[in-house]
Amino acid sequence: MKKITAIASAVVLAAGLAACGTTSGGGGGGGGGTSAGAGTFTAPDVPMKKSLGAMEGQVNILAWPGYAEDGSNDKSVDWVTPFEKKTGCQANVKYFGTSDEALTLMKTGQYDVVSASGDASLRLIASGDAAPVNTALLKSYPDIQPFLKDRAWNSVNGQMYGVPQGWGANLLMWRKDKVKPAPTGWDAVFEKNPPYAGKITAYDSPIYIADAALHLMNTQPDLGIKNPYALDQKQLDAAVAVLKQQRPQISEYWSDYLKEQQAFTSGDTLIGTTWQFIANLVEADKVPVGVLFPSKGSTGWSDTWMVSSKSKNSNCAYAWMDYIAGPSANAQSAEYFGEAPANAKACDLTTDKSFCATYHAADKAYADKIWYWTTPIKQCLDGRKDATCTDYGQWTQAWTEIKG
Amino acid sequence: MAVSGLLHRRPGLRVGLLLTPPMLWLGVAYLGALAALFVTAFWGQNSFTGDVERTWTLDNFRNLFTIDVYRTITVRTLGIAVLVTLLDALIAFPVALFMAKVASPRAQRLLLVAVVMPLWASYLVKAYAWRGMLGTGGLVSWVAAPFGLDTPGYGLTAVIITLAYLWLPYMILPIFAGLERLPGSLLEASADLGARSTTTLRRVVLPVVFPAIVAGSLFTFSLTLGDYIAVRIVGGANQMLGNVVYDNVGAANNLPFAAAVATIPVVVMVIYLTAVRRTGALENL
Numbered sequence: 001m002k003k004i005t006a007i008a009s010a011v012v013l014a015a016g017l018a019a020c021g022t023t024s025g026g027g028g029g030g031g032g033g034t035s036a037g038a039g040t041f042t043a044p045d046v047p048m049k050k051s052l053g054a055m056e057g058q059v060n061i062l063a064w065p066g067y068a069e070d071g072s073n074d075k076s077v078d079w080v081t082p083f084e085k086k087t088g089c090q091a092n093v094k095y096f097g098t099s100d101e102a103l104t105l106m107k108t109g110q111y112d113v114v115s116a117s118g119d120a121s122l123r124l125i126a127s128g129d130a131a132p133v134n135t136a137l138l139k140s141y142p143d144i145q146p147f148l149k150d151r152a153w154n155s156v157n158g159q160m161y162g163v164p165q166g167w168g169a170n171l172l173m174w175r176k177d178k179v180k181p182a183p184t185g186w187d188a189v190f191e192k193n194p195p196y197a198g199k200i201t202a203y204d205s206p207i208y209i210a211d212a213a214l215h216l217m218n219t220q221p222d223l224g225i226k227n228p229y230a231l232d233q234k235q236l237d238a239a240v241a242v243l244k245q246q247r248p249q250i251s252e253y254w255s256d257y258l259k260e261q262q263a264f265t266s267g268d269t270l271i272g273t274t275w276q277f278i279a280n281l282v283e284a285d286k287v288p289v290g291v292l293f294p295s296k297g298s299t300g301w302s303d304t305w306m307v308s309s310k311s312k313n314s315n316c317a318y319a320w321m322d323y324i325a326g327p328s329a330n331a332q333s334a335e336y337f338g339e340a341p342a343n344a345k346a347c348d349l350t351t352d353k354s355f356c357a358t359y360h361a362a363d364k365a366y367a368d369k370i371w372y373w374t375t376p377i378k379q380c381l382d383g384r385k386d387a388t389c390t391d392y393g394q395w396t397q398a399w400t401e402i403k404g
Numbered sequence: 405m406a407v408s409g410l411l412h413r414r415p416g417l418r419v420g421l422l423l424t425p426p427m428l429w430l431g432v433a434y435l436g437a438l439a440a441l442f443v444t445a446f447w448g449q450n451s452f453t454g455d456v457e458r459t460w461t462l463d464n465f466r467n468l469f470t471i472d473v474y475r476t477i478t479v480r481t482l483g484i485a486v487l488v489t490l491l492d493a494l495i496a497f498p499v500a501l502f503m504a505k506v507a508s509p510r511a512q513r514l515l516l517v518a519v520v521m522p523l524w525a526s527y528l529v530k531a532y533a534w535r536g537m538l539g540t541g542g543l544v545s546w547v548a549a550p551f552g553l554d555t556p557g558y559g560l561t562a563v564i565i566t567l568a569y570l571w572l573p574y575m576i577l578p579i580f581a582g583l584e585r586l587p588g589s590l591l592e593a594s595a596d597l598g599a600r601s602t603t604t605l606r607r608v609v610l611p612v613v614f615p616a617i618v619a620g621s622l623f624t625f626s627l628t629l630g631d632y633i634a635v636r637i638v639g640g641a642n643q644m645l646g647n648v649v650y651d652n653v654g655a656a657n658n659l660p661f662a663a664a665v666a667t668i669p670v671v672v673m674v675i676y677l678t679a680v681r682r683t684g685a686l687e688n689l
Contacts, residue, residue: 250641
């Protein structure tokens, strides 16, 4: 428990800064915390790698689908093979569907490196499953966008626990031929009697509660939600009520991107949460879909490659992080996945020259409009001292109850 | 020579050696795993890091009994299991009767192959095939359209249809085996005594075949009780007990609570087996 309290106080400090920044910004979202700053967070004492050694010959990678393509899905999409040729490290890639799944898999100690989103990274650090990363050993690190470094979800006391991969927003997708007029914001999936009842989809994870909280932030200011990841019991109940009311309108929840792709293609789902990457796949199937970043803000992710504290192939793991954060591989993976690359030089190497402009890759102001996934904890992330917030365990419980 | 001589002279040792491997399997691998499950159910979890905390607690069972959603899910799962079992019994009985008593030996062999054939295909392939068929514009809606009907879409109906399809062979085979054992002379005697075919079915065939149906129901019922894949594929937004276990293991990483939830189907099956033992169905397995 001591650990959690310590983390919490660090995050509270960080979020306090963020809250100051966002209260003046009005209802348009605001990043989920700035630098972890000088807090009292004492992460478990996990040794950091001091120097690089000989390659072990293999590396076990745990990745979001699309982050480590080796050409087995599509011959032309392959940046793992060049890495293997360059370093002599055989890359064994395992995909995960949700952050929670990644966390469980990391606990097995069988993986060397993981692409963790903000709702998982702090938990990985707190449980001692992730090791601090010696960024001095990484050639690509200086080119990473400065606004992605030392953030609340990837560093502790200025010590980085990984290398940023990329970031993006959770988007609203709809079938252009069936949904008219086009939706303008998240109201379309949360309103009481939506015209597309029974054809709505939502992301299947407790973290989706933050989407409802963000909706409440914009529609019911009197609830006093300042950060969708910092909900006290009353605010969580309100968000749960929104989701329970939405539940009968849901065709199905998705966490498997293939399921969402198929449901939109067949028309079983007409509107709901998506990632740009899935929208690209659906569009490639010639299905007419529209995608929107709602102007009132959205949740999103900022992913970080982290090294396991139990890694047996740490040299290959560092080589992988250096490689995937390098301009060429970062450009390819980010473009394939549909997110803003973390490496500033990647923007010159994308096949679509306007890619980085489309994804606002260097646009700090836009990046700050996204509420990045962050693990909810007991101490309120928005800096409130007089309230107790709900933690991820309670969110998980609530999520089961919402689904019924 | 000495060893075989010893084994010959000591039948007890012989039996002991013969039984050791299966007893080890049953005792260590099977019952041991179950015991580990029960022990885990009494542990706690750090809800933030997800680490198991090995301190004794009844919280998991308290949550299981006091939070309404788990009762709802248990009742739903039991309901689905009962409906799948009934549906399978209704479909399997005439098929098995035809195979055992009407079909020629050659047709019987072909039918047996036909019944077993779906078991050669992967579970996932079959479940996803139903997802395709039950979806908007799929085969089901195409067939139903002329009758003014539509596909049930993804939901509990789809789950029951899919599971009934998946487990059907496990119902047909025991009933078929039971009917095979029913002597033809009994049916002839019934007819000679003036019974109509419906009477024969009711008073001769059903009593004989009932334990076989119960034997089949053990498969369909227990398999449905533990299933979580079909409901993920065709169940829309619904969840069953298996999903709660899966979500708590795979997503929330709350092994102790998952273990507590997993005891529900175990308890249900123990009760069911105790009841079934009285019907003599276990000799039909």
